[in-house]
Amino acid sequence: MSTTNMDLLRFATAGSVDDGKSTLIGRLLLDSKSIFEDQLEAVEATSVGKGYDYTDLALLTDGLRSEREQGITIDVAYRYFATPNRKFIIADTPGHVQYTRNMVTGASTADLGLVLVDARQGLTEQSRRHAVILSLLRVPHLVLAVNKMDLVGYSQEIYEKIHAEFTQFATKLNIPDLEVIPISALNGDNVVNRSENMDWYSGPTLMHHLEHVHVASDRDLIDARFPVQYVVRPKSDEFHDYRGYAGQVAGGVLKPGDEVVVLPSGMTSKISRIDLFDQEISEAFPPMSVTVHLEDDVDVSRGDMIARVKNAPEPRQDVDAMICWMTTTPLKPRQKLAIKHTTRTGRALVKDIQYRLDVNTLHRDQDTKELGVNEIGRVQLRTTVPLLSDAYAKNRATGSFILIDEATGVTVGAGMING
Amino acid sequence: MARMSQTHVDYRLSQLDQLEAESIHIFREVAAEFEKPVLMFSGGKDSIVMMRLAEKAFYPAKIPFPVLQVDTGYDFPEVLATRDNWVNRLGVRLIVASVEEAIKNGIVVDDGKTSRNRLQIGTLLNAIEENGFTAAFGGGRRDEEKARAKERVYSHRDEFGQWDPKNQRPELWNLYNGRLHEGEHMRIFPISNWTELDIWDYIGREGIEIPSIYYSHQRRVFERDGMLLSESEHNPCREGEVVEERTVRFRTVGDLTLTGCVESTASTIEEIIAEVAIARVTERGATRGDDRFSEAAMEDRKKEGYF
Numbered sequence: 086m087s088t089t090n091m092d093l094l095r096f097a098t099a100g101s102v103d104d105g106k107s108t109l110i111g112r113l114l115l116d117s118k119s120i121f122e123d124q125l126e127a128v129e130a131t132s133v134g135k136g137y138d139y140t141d142l143a144l145l146t147d148g149l150r151s152e153r154e155q156g157i158t159i160d161v162a163y164r165y166f167a168t169p170n171r172k173f174i175i176a177d178t179p180g181h182v183q184y185t186r187n188m189v190t191g192a193s194t195a196d197l198g199l200v201l202v203d204a205r206q207g208l209t210e211q212s213r214r215h216a217v218i219l220s221l222l223r224v225p226h227l228v229l230a231v232n233k234m235d236l237v238g239y240s241q242e243i244y245e246k247i248h249a250e251f252t253q254f255a256t257k258l259n260i261p262d263l264e265v266i267p268i269s270a271l272n273g274d275n276v277v278n279r280s281e282n283m284d285w286y287s288g289p290t291l292m293h294h295l296e297h298v299h300v301a302s303d304r305d306l307i308d309a310r311f312p313v314q315y316v317v318r319p320k321s322d323e324f325h326d327y328r329g330y331a332g333q334v335a336g337g338v339l340k341p342g343d344e345v346v347v348l349p350s351g352m353t354s355k356i357s358r359i360d361l362f363d364q365e366i367s368e369a370f371p372p373m374s375v376t377v378h379l380e381d382d383v384d385v386s387r388g389d390m391i392a393r394v395k396n397a398p399e400p401r402q403d404v405d406a407m408i409c410w411m412t413t414t415p416l417k418p419r420q421k422l423a424i425k426h427t428t429r430t431g432r433a434l435v436k437d438i439q440y441r442l443d444v445n446t447l448h449r450d451q452d453t454k455e456l457g458v459n460e461i462g463r464v465q466l467r468t469t470v471p472l473l474s475d476a477y478a479k480n481r482a483t484g485s486f487i488l489i490d491e492a493t494g495v496t497v498g499a500g501m502i503n504g
Numbered sequence: 505m506a507r508m509s510q511t512h513v514d515y516r517l518s519q520l521d522q523l524e525a526e527s528i529h530i531f532r533e534v535a536a537e538f539e540k541p542v543l544m545f546s547g548g549k550d551s552i553v554m555m556r557l558a559e560k561a562f563y564p565a566k567i568p569f570p571v572l573q574v575d576t577g578y579d580f581p582e583v584l585a586t587r588d589n590w591v592n593r594l595g596v597r598l599i600v601a602s603v604e605e606a607i608k609n610g611i612v613v614d615d616g617k618t619s620r621n622r623l624q625i626g627t628l629l630n631a632i633e634e635n636g637f638t639a640a641f642g643g644g645r646r647d648e649e650k651a652r653a654k655e656r657v658y659s660h661r662d663e664f665g666q667w668d669p670k671n672q673r674p675e676l677w678n679l680y681n682g683r684l685h686e687g688e689h690m691r692i693f694p695i696s697n698w699t700e701l702d703i704w705d706y707i708g709r710e711g712i713e714i715p716s717i718y719y720s721h722q723r724r725v726f727e728r729d730g731m732l733l734s735e736s737e738h739n740p741c742r743e744g745e746v747v748e749e750r751t752v753r754f755r756t757v758g759d760l761t762l763t764g765c766v767e768s769t770a771s772t773i774e775e776i777i778a779e780v781a782i783a784r785v786t787e788r789g790a791t792r793g794d795d796r797f798s799e800a801a802m803e804d805r806k807k808e809g810y811f
Contacts, residue, residue, distance in 0.1 A: 089518060089520050089705050089709055090518050090520075091518060091519045091520070092516070092518070092519060093518075093519035093522050093523075160654045160669070160670075160672065161654065162650075162653045162654045163646045163653055163654075163696070163697070164647075164653065165646070165647045165697075165699050167699075167701070171519075172519040172699075172702075174697055186674050187674070189674075189676065190674045190675060190676050193676040193677045194676075194677060194678075301514060301515065301516050304515075306515055314529070314532045314533060314536060315532040315533075315535060315536045315562075317562060317563075317564075317565050318565065319564045319565035319566070320565075321564070321565075321566075323564070324564045324565075327564060327565075331532050331561070331562075332529075332532070333525060333528075333529045333678070338515065360563075362559075362560040362563050363563060363564070370515045372517065372522060372525050372526070372529075373517065373521075373525050374524070374525040374526075374528035374529050374532070374561070387536050411674050423683070425679050425681065426679075427679075428533075428536070481677065482677065482678070485676070485677045485679065486679065487676055487677075487679045487681060489681055489683055494681070494683030494684060494685060495673055495681075495683075496673045496674050496675070496676075496681045499674070499676045
């Protein structure tokens with residue numbers, strides 16, 4: 086097995102221990118042979134030490150000592166497994182109410198979100214909240230895994246009821262692709278192998294879906310966006326005149342010969358060459374890290390954006406965004422923060438908090454004066470530097486930003502720009 | 505090498521190319537935002553992959569920061585040779601922080617019970633402080649160990665070099681926050697999302713030099729705590745331990761008194777990849793005495809300021 090030509094799927098899981106999330110992840114890792122003997126032995130030994138009469142697969146994912154002691158997951162953990170054609174990166178996020186920020190973090194890079202519900206409980210406030218967050222973060226694919234089907238007699242009726250209820254709820258969200266899969270993580274039904282207990286279900290198994298869900302077309306290949314990260318100037322004899330603009334393509338396809346504009350200056354030029362290490366390449370597209378050369382000697386530095394002349398983002402200093410607040414001191418109007426957007430850093434002033442979104446009911450509380458920890462709301466900002474941005478719904482890379490407390494240096498908010 | 509020059513009809517990047525692009529982005533971000541970065545370079549396979557990625561990130565310019573090696577005094581000579589080849593080829597400045605020197609200067613205390621691996625912590629922190637480094641690249645991977653699975657790419661260290669796992673900054677999209685206060689530094693893990701297999705595939709694809717001891721060779725070894733350790737003046741045999749010659753290779757390279765080898769005939773990258781793909785024990789579990797002391801061994805060392 087070689088990973089060289091494999092595809093990549095990043096997915097975020099949401100759900101609590103009670104939904105069987107750890108058991109499901111444990112099973113995915115076990116059945117794809119990604120758990121090693123010594124890891125399993127360590128978990129078995131701990132389970133015995135705690136007096137359990139079963140191997141607690143949750144221990145595989147609870148990494149920190151305090152988590153093991155308290156039996157909870159406190160932070161995003163990343164797991165890796167692979168099948169012959171695809172590598173998977175799981176952002177495993179805790180499901181408790183106080184950890185919305187971790188779920189937002191895990192979802193920010195995910196292609197797919199996996200929400201677990203207990204078939205006996207049906208949809209809960211928590212599962213709705215997870216779906217709302219995944220939708221806000223524009224995770225393009227969602228899987229609702231209806232777990233513990235073994236405990237409801239593999240009942241089609243129960244599955245259909247949860248399916249219908251969730252589909253109805255999802256119409257209020259932005260979920261382009263939804264799959265509802267009945268499983269038993271404990272027994273393995275429809276996880277990797279097709280269940281013999283649910284003849285009535287004709288959809289894919291969870292693993293089959295993860296392996297085949299089409300993610301390549303989720304990226305924006307139309308609107309060329311290249312945030313300049315670093316200017317490469319060797320100043321050596323051999324590369325005396327070399328001046329390249331290094332960065333990671335955030336959208337569209339860049340080609341030599343393209344007429345481009347550099348923002349915010351508005352200077353225009355043409356791409357003369359694109360380098361990937363010591364190779365000249367004919368095209369660059371997301372998420373490639375390349376070095377772009379321009380024909381003209383224009384002034385370009387970190388924080389600038391290269392885009393197509395007729396298709397460039399509008400520089401804006403008045404920013405309307407959904408913000409997830411991540412620290413205990415609330416976000417209030419008039420507050421000043423540092424902001425990082427693509428490779429651009431500046432300061433932002435909170436002009437107004439328009440509403441707080443109740444992620445359980447989708448109710449918009451317009452009377453709110455502040456955003457507390459783990460709350461999400463619509464906020465107006467004024468920035469010191471223009472952001473060269475797109476709507477988050479159009480491009481997750483150019484539509485997102487983080488807010489940093491200037492005194493503590495801590496990341497306190499995650500923002501998604503409205504169109 | 506010419507793999508990218510063709511037109512991508514479907515605009516798909518293989519997972520290895522995606523990992524490479526992500527890592528290069530991290531290197532450039534750090535070089536742009538930090539005043540004094542350094543790359544922690546042991547000469548092991550993970551740090552070699554880091555060097556390759558740094559080379560690519562800034563090419564044709566030289567890597568814009570020095571590399572730091574913490575020399576335990578018990579390093580494999582083959583590893584030091586590879587380290588020197590890399591440093592010379594890329595023309596980067598090498599800083600060696602020696603554990604022996606640190607002991608001599610009273611920076612760390614060798615009580616005869618503490619391993620050289622653990623003494624590296626004080627030596628490393630001292631080197632970071634003395635040189636005023638604000639960011640130190642490390643080759644840690646999240647698939648290695650449970651505590652690492654929860655660590656950020658930008659991992660904040662306080663003025664004592666400590667990691668506070670319960671108080672990590674959220675890390676979203678590819679927007680990294682490098683803010684520091686005086687005396688603090690950031691550990692940067694650009695290959696966080698790589699697995700052991702990815703590392704080998706990349707070394708194979710790039711055709712880059714790694715220490716010869718990763719390949720199968722004859723070695724005089726003895727068994728201790730279920731590990732095969734090298735015969736060495738630094739590591740005298742205890743009663744009942746028998747030295748014999750076996751065909752082995754190393755899966756990780758570290759302090760030779762603690763790093764075990766495995767019996768293997770894999771003498772090419774392809775054979776190593778085949779072996780790794782079917783391995784049933786993690787590389788650390790198989791060969792690293794330092795991770796075996798307790799279930800939370802890595803977490804404890806990381807909190808103190810380990811790599």
